[in-house]
Amino acid sequence: MRDGVSRLCWLLVLPWLHGPAWPRDGLVLAPSAGGGALRLESLAGCGTGLVLAGAAPRGSTRVDGELARLIHEVAADHGLEASLVTAIVRVESAFDPRAVSHKGALGLMQIMPATALGLGVADPARDLLDPHTNLRAGARHLRALRNRYPDRLDLAIAAYNAGEGAVSRWAGIPPYAETRQYVASVLSWYDTYRDGVPVVLPVVRGCS
Incomplete structure (x- = not known):
């Protein structure tokens, strides 16, 4: 050999x-x-x-010990791989719990306030900056996407970025440069953290 x-x-x-x-x-x-x-x-x-x-x-690439523990806990509660949740957090916020995007997405998993309301977050502007609340809301959303696309992890990731409507409209990963780069980045980090x-x-x- x-x-x-x-x-x-x-x-x-x-x-x-x-x-x-x-x-x-x-x-x-x-x-x-x-x-x-x-x-x-x-x-x-x-x-x-x-x-x-x-x-x-x-x-x-490193994850703080307490944050890693919380990610594993939340992922397990939602039937998700901790490596997948970690990869999304890495790409979305680089592990910054107070990250705010130019579009208004908040926290570790960069959740939009309107989406958060539908996920049961009472006060998105405040609560999404709490790591525990943000991770639970994001994992709940990601779990729903995995259920919708059970055999296509790439589509679930694309929908997390561009929305389910865009994935349905294009019958696959939308041809947006940002979304395609996002899917590639998450899959790359997922592989890194999984192994x-x-x-x-x-x-x-x-x-x-």
Whole structure:
């Protein structure tokens, strides 16, 4: 297996990555969906031809211990994967509980006040800035979307960003650059948090 891998000269590019990959100093760099670049670290020389690929988009990948506990608790209560909720929080607010978008979305999961009212949040302007309330409302909404698109995680993510109406209107992921980038970013972070370890990519390191 080791010798076989060492003879391979190929790079597995994940489907949500865009653009070419360039060899550089024996490694491979490729643009990531999150707007940054993949950071590749060599495991060994051409003997294995493997690198560890750690996504390094803008901002931190780390989750505060208390927030991580709360995300796991809320996700479990709603039958969701904690890695999916974490990915959405990462893309929506970069883990900032007081984040406010230019459109007026609030908190960790960037929920619009009108949507929050339908999710049972009494005072959205105040309550959505509370991490516990925000996560519960967001998870409730995400659970409903997963139920609507049980076999299409990508559509549930797209609907979280663009709305169910847009997904229905286009019978799939809407052709909006923002939504397509959003889906790609969430899926990339979802994979990162789900695995809990860097993705291993076969790659050329001066192989012949």
